[in-house]
Amino acid sequence: MYAMSHLSGTEVLVVGGGFGGLSAACYLADAGADVHVLEKNEQLGGRASRLEADGFRFDMGPSWYLMPDVFERFFAYFGREPGDYYDLQRLDPHYRIFFKDGDRLDVNGDHDEMRESSRPTNPAPARPSTSIWRPASATTRRR
Numbered sequence: 442m443y444a445m446s447h448l449s450g451t452e453v454l455v456v457g458g459g460f461g462g463l464s465a466a467c468y469l470a471d472a473g474a475d476v477h478v479l480e481k482n483e484q485l486g487g488r489a490s491r492l493e494a495d496g497f498r499f500d501m502g503p504s505w506y507l508m509p510d511v512f513e514r515f516f517a518y519f520g521r522e523p524g525d526y527y528d529l530q531r532l533d534p535h536y537r538i539f540f541k542d543g544d545r546l547d548v549n550g551d552h553d554e555m556r557e558s559s560r561p562t563n564p565a566p567a568r569p570s571t572s573i574w575r576p577a578s579a580t581t582r583r584r
Contacts, residue, residue, distance in 0.1 A: 449473035459487020464515055471519070 451474045455466045458480030466476045484490055489502035506512075506529060516522050523529075534547035546558060 447473050451475065452477070454479060457487065458482075458485035460489060462487070467515075467519065 448469060453466075453469050453474040453476050455462045455469070455476060455478045458478050462478060462480075463485060466478050470476045478485070482490065486502070492499040492501050509523070512523050516525070531550070534549045536548050538546040538548065540546070548555065
């Protein structure tokens, strides 16, 4: 982790209260800065917000939890872990893609199965298809 210089007595204005703005504000405050966050919406969270209307609550947030290591590293910096604040539940499928022609593709965490299921729409040989899935498998872990 990079050590931030001591910012005591420094006022910092962070524009945007999404994940990026809030995490920057946390690191800056930890370094001693007097941090103010400006957010255009009624609540913080950016794309991870929610809408409440007529007694209903709608999750407006991201539907994928990509790069869990980034969240783990952030919380660890402050001596915490994600599980202190939220519980994750693996969904199967993770999500479903609907195509114009009526076909659909279920996306799940099995990289070999995903590679095989993409062949009907991707006639490329297996080797290039494998390289497409390699970056995703390098950043995701089974829990």
